[in-house]
Amino acid sequence: MKVSYTGIHNELPAKVQEKLDAKFSKLSKLLERRGEREAHVVVTTERHLHKAEITLPFYDHQLVCFGSDSDLFTALSMALDKLEKQAVKLRDKWREKKRRADSKNTASEPAEIFPSADSGDDRTRQRVFRVNHHESRKPMTLDEALLEMEEDRDYLVYRDADKECVSVLVRRRDGHFDLIES
Secondary structure, three states: OEEEEEOOOOOOOHHHHHHHHHHHHHHHHHHOOOOOOEEEEEEEEEOOEEEEEEEEEEOOEEEEEEEEEOOHHHHHHHHHHHHHHHHHHHHHHHHHHHHHHHHHHHHHOHHHHOOOOOOOOHHHHOOOOOOOOOOOOOOEOHHHHHHHOOOOOOEEEEEEOOOOOEEEEEEOOOOOEEEEEO
């Protein structure tokens, strides 16, 4: 990461510069995914108070952080800590936004997730089954559900008219039926 300092008249002591370089390299690992980053550090001094401002471009945004203290190193450290928090927050927000956009696309287009074969009848090609059809939502009794169940159906989900709950009627292998109520 390239760091340009403005407003510092004297060279920083070697130990202070080394610590700042270590903090900037940590921030660099966090941010540098696409090319080299450049940070601008502006230091102003009023009486005995040092004010540090760090500006860094990241994902089409300008991250700007301020720190102020009577010690120059402490002011720069405070600004770098705030900058790191902002970068992590923005990166996580960007990641989450990208993930949500992908999940919306896959949910709205089930045909791409489950491609159907070109040969065969419609029943073998269909991979997504809808249970709740709006047209057939009227409540049924157990007797009506038994009549509704066809020879080739293994189960039937319906809304029970007597108990106002969802029930599942399942055909066992021996030909008898099981009733599951919620």
